[in-house]
Amino acid sequence: MTDARDADAHGRADTPSDVRVAVVVLNYRTPALTVDCARSVLAEIDPRQDRIVLVDNASGDGSADKIRAGLAGVGGDVLRVVESGVNGGFAAGNNVGIASVGARAYLLLNSDTWLRQGALERLWQVLASDARIGLVTPRLEWPDGQPQISCFRFHTPVSELIAGAATGPVRALLDRWDVPLPVQDGPSEPDWSSFAAVLIRGEVIRTVGLLDSAFFMYFEDVDYCRRARRAGWRIRNEPSARVVHLRGGSSPVKALSAARKRRPRYYYASRALYYRRAFGGLGPLAANLLWTAGRSLAWLRETLTGKPSHTVERELLDNWRG
DSSP: OEEESOHHHHOOSSOTTTOSEEEEEEESSOHHHHHHHHHHHHTTSOTTTEEEEEEEOOOSSSHHHHHHHHTTTSSGGGEEEEEOSSOOOHHHHHHHHHHTSOOSEEEEEETTEEEOTTHHHHHHHHHHHOTTEEEEEEEEEOTTSOBOOOEEOOOOHHHHHHHHHOOHHHHHHTGGGOSBOOOOSSOBOOSEEOTTEEEEEHHHHHHHOSOOTTOSSSSHHHHHHHHHHHTTOEEEEEEEEEEEEOTTTTOSHHHHHHTTOOOOHHHHHHHHHHHHHHHOTTHHHHHHHHHHHHHHHHHHHHHHHOOOOOSOTTHHHHHHHO
16 A cells, blocks of 8 residues: 655656556545545555556545554555545545556545445446446445445525425425436436445546535535536436445435534535526525425425424525525
8 A cells, every 4th residue: 555645745656557446545634534535445456457546535534544544454556545636526536646656547436335246347437337327336235235226416595495394295296306316217317316425537627627625515416416507417317336335434414404503614615606507696695595496395385284393403594695
Protein backbone atom coordinates (compact mmCIF):
# COMPACT_ATOMS: atom_id res chain seq x y z
CA MET A 1 0.00 0.00 0.00
CA THR A 2 1.40 3.34 -1.03
CA ASP A 3 0.82 6.55 0.87
CA ALA A 4 0.22 10.15 -0.16
CA ARG A 5 -0.20 12.77 2.54
CA ASP A 6 -0.59 15.55 -0.01
CA ALA A 7 -2.45 14.69 -3.21
CA ASP A 8 -1.23 17.80 -5.01
CA ALA A 9 2.39 16.93 -4.35
CA HIS A 10 1.98 13.52 -5.96
CA GLY A 11 -0.01 14.73 -8.94
CA ARG A 12 -1.18 12.09 -11.44
CA ALA A 13 1.20 9.16 -11.22
CA ASP A 14 -0.90 7.21 -13.71
CA THR A 15 -2.34 8.34 -17.01
CA PRO A 16 -5.88 7.57 -18.25
CA SER A 17 -4.48 4.97 -20.67
CA ASP A 18 -2.73 3.11 -17.82
CA VAL A 19 -5.68 2.70 -15.46
CA ARG A 20 -9.07 1.26 -16.32
CA VAL A 21 -11.00 2.03 -13.10
CA ALA A 22 -9.85 4.13 -10.16
CA VAL A 23 -11.98 3.38 -7.11
CA VAL A 24 -12.29 6.38 -4.77
CA VAL A 25 -13.52 5.76 -1.22
CA LEU A 26 -14.13 8.82 0.93
CA ASN A 27 -13.56 8.53 4.67
CA TYR A 28 -14.65 10.93 7.38
CA ARG A 29 -14.30 9.43 10.84
CA THR A 30 -15.39 5.95 9.66
CA PRO A 31 -12.07 4.07 9.43
CA ALA A 32 -13.50 0.64 10.22
CA LEU A 33 -16.14 1.01 7.50
CA THR A 34 -13.52 2.28 5.06
CA VAL A 35 -11.29 -0.75 5.70
CA ASP A 36 -14.24 -3.11 5.13
CA CYS A 37 -15.15 -1.29 1.93
CA ALA A 38 -11.55 -1.38 0.67
CA ARG A 39 -11.27 -5.10 1.34
CA SER A 40 -14.42 -5.76 -0.68
CA VAL A 41 -12.98 -3.68 -3.53
CA LEU A 42 -9.62 -5.49 -3.42
CA ALA A 43 -11.48 -8.76 -4.01
CA GLU A 44 -13.15 -7.36 -7.13
CA ILE A 45 -10.56 -5.27 -8.97
CA ASP A 46 -8.10 -6.36 -11.62
CA PRO A 47 -4.77 -5.32 -10.05
CA ARG A 48 -3.15 -5.11 -13.47
CA GLN A 49 -5.37 -2.21 -14.55
CA ASP A 50 -7.35 -0.85 -11.58
CA ARG A 51 -6.39 1.32 -8.61
CA ILE A 52 -7.90 2.21 -5.21
CA VAL A 53 -7.62 5.64 -3.59
CA LEU A 54 -8.78 6.03 0.02
CA VAL A 55 -9.25 9.70 0.85
CA ASP A 56 -9.31 10.77 4.48
CA ASN A 57 -11.29 14.00 4.49
CA ALA A 58 -9.36 15.70 7.34
CA SER A 59 -11.10 13.54 9.95
CA GLY A 60 -8.87 14.75 12.76
CA ASP A 61 -9.32 11.51 14.70
CA GLY A 62 -6.42 9.44 13.44
CA SER A 63 -8.55 7.81 10.75
CA ALA A 64 -5.78 7.73 8.15
CA ASP A 65 -3.40 5.84 10.45
CA LYS A 66 -6.17 3.43 11.47
CA ILE A 67 -6.91 2.74 7.81
CA ARG A 68 -3.24 2.10 7.08
CA ALA A 69 -3.04 -0.27 10.05
CA GLY A 70 -6.24 -2.06 9.03
CA LEU A 71 -4.92 -2.64 5.52
CA ALA A 72 -1.26 -3.26 6.37
CA GLY A 73 0.28 -5.81 4.05
CA VAL A 74 -2.51 -5.77 1.46
CA GLY A 75 -3.02 -3.93 -1.79
CA GLY A 76 0.58 -3.09 -2.58
CA ASP A 77 0.91 -0.39 -5.23
CA VAL A 78 -2.74 -0.86 -6.20
CA LEU A 79 -3.96 0.94 -3.07
CA ARG A 80 -3.00 4.34 -1.73
CA VAL A 81 -4.17 6.51 1.16
CA VAL A 82 -4.49 10.22 0.48
CA GLU A 83 -5.01 12.76 3.24
CA SER A 84 -6.96 15.88 2.35
CA GLY A 85 -5.73 19.03 4.02
CA VAL A 86 -9.24 20.24 4.82
CA ASN A 87 -12.72 18.77 5.07
CA GLY A 88 -14.40 20.47 2.14
CA GLY A 89 -17.31 18.04 2.10
CA PHE A 90 -18.38 15.10 -0.06
CA ALA A 91 -17.74 16.64 -3.48
CA ALA A 92 -14.41 18.21 -2.53
CA GLY A 93 -13.15 15.00 -0.94
CA ASN A 94 -14.03 12.90 -3.96
CA ASN A 95 -12.37 15.48 -6.19
CA VAL A 96 -9.14 15.00 -4.23
CA GLY A 97 -9.26 11.29 -5.00
CA ILE A 98 -10.10 11.82 -8.67
CA ALA A 99 -7.29 14.35 -9.07
CA SER A 100 -4.74 11.94 -7.63
CA VAL A 101 -4.91 9.40 -10.47
CA GLY A 102 -5.71 9.42 -14.17
CA ALA A 103 -8.18 6.73 -15.25
CA ARG A 104 -10.66 5.81 -17.94
CA ALA A 105 -13.39 5.66 -15.28
CA TYR A 106 -13.86 6.46 -11.59
CA LEU A 107 -15.93 4.38 -9.18
CA LEU A 108 -16.95 6.62 -6.27
CA LEU A 109 -17.98 4.71 -3.16
CA ASN A 110 -19.24 5.82 0.23
CA SER A 111 -17.28 4.32 3.08
CA ASP A 112 -20.48 2.57 4.24
CA THR A 113 -20.66 0.37 1.14
CA TRP A 114 -19.13 -2.89 0.02
CA LEU A 115 -19.18 -4.57 -3.37
CA ARG A 116 -21.04 -7.78 -4.07
CA GLN A 117 -19.23 -10.27 -6.27
CA GLY A 118 -18.92 -9.10 -9.87
CA ALA A 119 -20.33 -5.62 -9.24
CA LEU A 120 -17.35 -3.64 -10.50
CA GLU A 121 -16.91 -5.75 -13.62
CA ARG A 122 -20.61 -5.48 -14.49
CA LEU A 123 -20.59 -1.70 -14.09
CA TRP A 124 -17.54 -1.49 -16.34
CA GLN A 125 -19.17 -3.71 -18.98
CA VAL A 126 -22.20 -1.44 -19.13
CA LEU A 127 -20.04 1.68 -19.41
CA ALA A 128 -17.92 0.09 -22.15
CA SER A 129 -20.97 -1.11 -24.08
CA ASP A 130 -22.11 2.36 -25.20
CA ALA A 131 -19.93 5.44 -25.58
CA ARG A 132 -22.97 7.63 -24.87
CA ILE A 133 -23.34 6.27 -21.31
CA GLY A 134 -21.49 8.59 -18.98
CA LEU A 135 -22.51 7.30 -15.55
CA VAL A 136 -23.58 3.87 -14.31
CA THR A 137 -24.96 3.09 -10.86
CA PRO A 138 -25.65 -0.30 -9.26
CA ARG A 139 -28.57 -1.61 -7.29
CA LEU A 140 -28.06 -0.48 -3.69
CA GLU A 141 -29.25 -2.94 -1.09
CA TRP A 142 -29.19 -3.81 2.59
CA PRO A 143 -26.96 -6.64 3.82
CA ASP A 144 -29.96 -9.01 3.69
CA GLY A 145 -30.42 -8.25 -0.02
CA GLN A 146 -33.46 -6.01 0.29
CA PRO A 147 -33.20 -3.20 -2.30
CA GLN A 148 -33.01 0.48 -1.50
CA ILE A 149 -34.58 3.23 -3.59
CA SER A 150 -31.61 4.85 -5.31
CA CYS A 151 -33.01 6.20 -8.60
CA PHE A 152 -34.90 9.46 -8.84
CA ARG A 153 -36.51 12.18 -10.88
CA PHE A 154 -34.99 15.64 -10.61
CA HIS A 155 -36.10 17.78 -7.68
CA THR A 156 -38.41 20.60 -8.80
CA PRO A 157 -40.51 23.18 -6.96
CA VAL A 158 -43.53 20.92 -7.63
CA SER A 159 -41.79 18.02 -5.94
CA GLU A 160 -41.39 20.28 -2.89
CA LEU A 161 -45.18 20.62 -2.76
CA ILE A 162 -45.40 16.83 -2.65
CA ALA A 163 -42.75 16.60 0.07
CA GLY A 164 -44.37 19.31 2.17
CA ALA A 165 -47.84 17.79 1.95
CA ALA A 166 -46.81 14.14 2.37
CA THR A 167 -50.36 13.03 1.63
CA GLY A 168 -51.53 10.28 -0.68
CA PRO A 169 -53.95 12.34 -2.78
CA VAL A 170 -51.38 15.07 -3.49
CA ARG A 171 -48.72 12.49 -4.35
CA ALA A 172 -51.11 10.62 -6.66
CA LEU A 173 -52.22 13.84 -8.40
CA LEU A 174 -48.64 14.99 -8.96
CA ASP A 175 -47.07 11.56 -9.40
CA ARG A 176 -44.97 12.46 -12.45
CA TRP A 177 -43.10 15.06 -10.36
CA ASP A 178 -42.51 12.80 -7.35
CA VAL A 179 -38.76 12.36 -6.82
CA PRO A 180 -38.30 8.69 -5.78
CA LEU A 181 -38.63 6.08 -8.53
CA PRO A 182 -39.73 2.50 -7.80
CA VAL A 183 -37.00 -0.14 -7.67
CA GLN A 184 -36.58 -1.75 -11.10
CA ASP A 185 -35.47 -5.33 -11.80
CA GLY A 186 -34.00 -4.38 -15.17
CA PRO A 187 -31.77 -1.55 -16.46
CA SER A 188 -33.25 1.95 -16.42
CA GLU A 189 -32.23 5.53 -17.15
CA PRO A 190 -33.32 7.74 -14.26
CA ASP A 191 -32.82 11.49 -14.15
CA TRP A 192 -30.26 10.89 -11.41
CA SER A 193 -29.07 8.17 -9.11
CA SER A 194 -27.38 8.07 -5.71
CA PHE A 195 -23.65 8.69 -5.64
CA ALA A 196 -23.22 6.26 -2.74
CA ALA A 197 -21.85 4.15 -5.59
CA VAL A 198 -21.37 5.46 -9.12
CA LEU A 199 -19.03 4.70 -12.01
CA ILE A 200 -18.24 7.88 -13.96
CA ARG A 201 -16.54 7.83 -17.35
CA GLY A 202 -13.29 9.80 -17.27
CA GLU A 203 -14.33 11.70 -20.37
CA VAL A 204 -17.38 13.01 -18.50
CA ILE A 205 -15.13 14.50 -15.83
CA ARG A 206 -12.83 15.96 -18.45
CA THR A 207 -15.74 17.59 -20.33
CA VAL A 208 -18.34 18.33 -17.63
CA GLY A 209 -15.84 18.94 -14.83
CA LEU A 210 -15.38 17.66 -11.29
CA LEU A 211 -18.14 17.50 -8.71
CA ASP A 212 -19.15 20.97 -7.57
CA SER A 213 -17.40 21.55 -4.24
CA ALA A 214 -19.79 24.42 -3.48
CA PHE A 215 -22.11 21.63 -2.27
CA PHE A 216 -20.72 20.56 1.10
CA MET A 217 -22.93 17.48 1.29
CA TYR A 218 -26.18 16.43 -0.41
CA PHE A 219 -27.57 17.52 -3.78
CA GLU A 220 -24.11 17.31 -5.40
CA ASP A 221 -25.15 14.06 -7.11
CA VAL A 222 -28.39 15.57 -8.43
CA ASP A 223 -26.48 18.60 -9.66
CA TYR A 224 -23.80 16.50 -11.37
CA CYS A 225 -26.32 14.30 -13.15
CA ARG A 226 -28.16 17.39 -14.36
CA ARG A 227 -24.90 18.81 -15.73
CA ALA A 228 -23.99 15.52 -17.38
CA ARG A 229 -27.41 15.16 -19.00
CA ARG A 230 -27.28 18.72 -20.31
CA ALA A 231 -23.94 17.84 -21.90
CA GLY A 232 -25.57 14.90 -23.70
CA TRP A 233 -24.49 11.99 -21.50
CA ARG A 234 -26.80 9.12 -20.59
CA ILE A 235 -27.20 7.85 -17.02
CA ARG A 236 -27.82 4.12 -16.54
CA ASN A 237 -28.83 2.13 -13.50
CA GLU A 238 -27.77 -1.51 -13.71
CA PRO A 239 -29.41 -3.64 -10.98
CA SER A 240 -27.43 -6.75 -11.92
CA ALA A 241 -24.46 -4.97 -10.29
CA ARG A 242 -25.17 -5.01 -6.57
CA VAL A 243 -23.61 -2.95 -3.80
CA VAL A 244 -24.43 -3.17 -0.11
CA HIS A 245 -25.12 0.24 1.41
CA LEU A 246 -25.29 0.66 5.18
CA ARG A 247 -27.43 3.68 4.62
CA GLY A 248 -26.57 6.52 6.97
CA GLY A 249 -23.31 4.95 8.12
CA SER A 250 -21.23 7.75 6.64
CA SER A 251 -23.57 10.67 7.40
CA PRO A 252 -25.95 11.60 10.26
CA VAL A 253 -28.62 13.23 8.07
CA LYS A 254 -30.72 10.14 7.34
CA ALA A 255 -30.75 9.07 10.98
CA LEU A 256 -31.71 12.59 12.06
CA SER A 257 -34.50 12.70 9.46
CA ALA A 258 -35.87 9.32 10.54
CA ALA A 259 -35.93 10.52 14.16
CA ARG A 260 -37.51 13.84 13.11
CA LYS A 261 -34.50 15.65 14.53
CA ARG A 262 -33.09 18.86 13.09
CA ARG A 263 -30.85 18.37 10.05
CA PRO A 264 -27.44 20.09 9.81
CA ARG A 265 -27.35 23.55 8.25
CA TYR A 266 -25.27 22.29 5.31
CA TYR A 267 -28.20 20.17 4.09
CA TYR A 268 -30.39 23.24 3.61
CA ALA A 269 -27.55 25.29 2.14
CA SER A 270 -27.04 22.57 -0.48
CA ARG A 271 -30.76 22.41 -1.18
CA ALA A 272 -30.93 26.17 -1.78
CA LEU A 273 -27.83 26.05 -3.98
CA TYR A 274 -29.31 23.27 -6.09
CA TYR A 275 -32.50 25.25 -6.73
CA ARG A 276 -30.52 28.34 -7.67
CA ARG A 277 -28.36 26.36 -10.08
CA ALA A 278 -31.26 24.47 -11.62
CA PHE A 279 -33.98 27.15 -11.71
CA GLY A 280 -32.24 30.50 -11.39
CA GLY A 281 -32.37 33.12 -8.68
CA LEU A 282 -36.05 32.57 -7.94
CA GLY A 283 -35.66 28.78 -7.71
CA PRO A 284 -35.28 28.63 -3.91
CA LEU A 285 -38.22 30.99 -3.45
CA ALA A 286 -40.48 28.84 -5.65
CA ALA A 287 -39.34 25.67 -3.87
CA ASN A 288 -39.96 27.17 -0.43
CA LEU A 289 -43.37 28.62 -1.32
CA LEU A 290 -44.61 25.29 -2.66
CA TRP A 291 -43.12 23.32 0.23
CA THR A 292 -44.85 25.70 2.66
CA ALA A 293 -48.14 25.32 0.78
CA GLY A 294 -47.83 21.57 1.04
CA ARG A 295 -46.95 21.80 4.71
CA SER A 296 -50.10 23.87 5.28
CA LEU A 297 -52.18 21.05 3.80
CA ALA A 298 -50.38 18.55 6.01
CA TRP A 299 -50.94 20.74 9.08
CA LEU A 300 -54.66 20.85 8.33
CA ARG A 301 -54.77 17.07 7.99
CA GLU A 302 -52.82 16.61 11.22
CA THR A 303 -55.13 18.98 13.06
CA LEU A 304 -58.26 17.16 11.87
CA THR A 305 -56.98 13.61 12.34
CA GLY A 306 -54.54 13.93 15.22
CA LYS A 307 -51.71 12.40 13.20
CA PRO A 308 -48.18 13.38 14.19
CA SER A 309 -46.18 15.76 12.02
CA HIS A 310 -44.02 14.21 9.29
CA THR A 311 -41.53 17.09 9.24
CA VAL A 312 -38.23 17.30 11.07
CA GLU A 313 -37.50 19.88 13.75
CA ARG A 314 -37.44 23.48 12.48
CA GLU A 315 -37.72 22.36 8.85
CA LEU A 316 -39.91 25.31 7.85
CA LEU A 317 -37.46 27.85 9.25
CA ASP A 318 -34.38 26.03 7.92
CA ASN A 319 -35.84 25.74 4.40
CA TRP A 320 -36.28 29.49 4.26
CA ARG A 321 -32.91 30.27 5.84
CA GLY A 322 -31.22 27.98 3.28
